């Protein structure tokens with residue numbers, strides 16, 4: 001149970017004010033941090049053979065004979081399409097979802113139009129997701145799809161290529177190459193890469209792009225990203241379908257400690273936490289998605305209010321993080337018992353903007369919560 005993943009947690013917490021630490025000593029917390037330090041593995045690049053053997057789970061990637069050679073650092077170039085300006089004016093939805101300076105490819109073929117574009121999932125994301133805006137009525141209405149591809153490692157798409165975006169079948173094709181990430185991720189900074197294999201053609205067939213095997217409103221590609229079951233409309237079996245579930249991967253019985261985690265992930269840092277179950281909330285078009293890696297069963301039954309929470313076990317996270325996943329992460333610590341005090345715990349939460357540490361003490365109808373430290377990144 002000690003193998004909680006805590007990526008951002010440790011380092012900032014060490015700088016907390018000494019007097020606070022003295023006031024609330026916790027052997028459990030010290031052991032947890034020592035364990036983290038002892039098990040810390042520095043970042044290293046992926047095995048080059050693994051990148052060479054890359055196969056996209058949804059789309060065909062094949063070698064080309066004649067291709068546009070890769071040019072260093074083109075993965076970070078921005079492309080502006082002047083011809084799209086009128087489309088953006090005509091469709092507020094298009095303008096709100098697509099950044100006109102992050103277009104990878106745009107093409108019009110008869111009534112079909114497609115924009116392949118880079119989308120940054122959140123402000124501090126290292127790399128962009130590749131998405132597609134597609135219209136089959138001459139740009140009157142658009143549908144937006146996530147391709148499951150992160151621009152960079154391993155696939156880099158070439159904006160400069162002359163290969164037409166639409167192939168003869170009306171599917172999308174893009175010149176690509178395989179890159180290996182050679183710099184350590186730093187918050188909000190683009191990564192450095194080296195070329196592993198050039199001259200590839202990626203075919204994004206529209207059928208695979210749209211496929212929703214279980215018909216729950218989320219494509220198989222999106223479900224792979226969220227690690228939900230693409231053949232089950234309700235992965236966690238709580239009666240709320242995947243597309244509406246704010247906590248789609250986990251369900252469980254509420255414990256009295258669930259309320260603590262609920263308040264933390266909803267950023268409700270109030271004095272008194274009542275242990276009553278809150279109203280059920282559902283996702284909307286604008287709901288942000290946040291990943292939490294935890295093996296702590298007390299958190300499973302939380303009802304998030306504003307963020308969709310994708311909860312992974314430490315083992316699941318280890319297995320999936322081979323390639324950079326553009327998802328906001330939130331670090332929630334376990335409850336560390338305060339030494340020589342009954343029902344009193346230290347707990348912290350960290351996200352892209354900072355870290356908050358609290359002491360929570362059991363009271364008659366819930367918990368009393370006090371901030372002990374705040375660190376802003």
Ligand SMILES: [Ca+2]
Nearest residue numbers: 212214216218
């Ligand atoms: Ca689905």
Ligand SMILES: [Ca+2]
Nearest residue numbers: 229230232233
């Ligand atoms: Ca599903």
Ligand SMILES: [Ca+2]
Nearest residue numbers: 234238240245
């Ligand atoms: Ca569910």
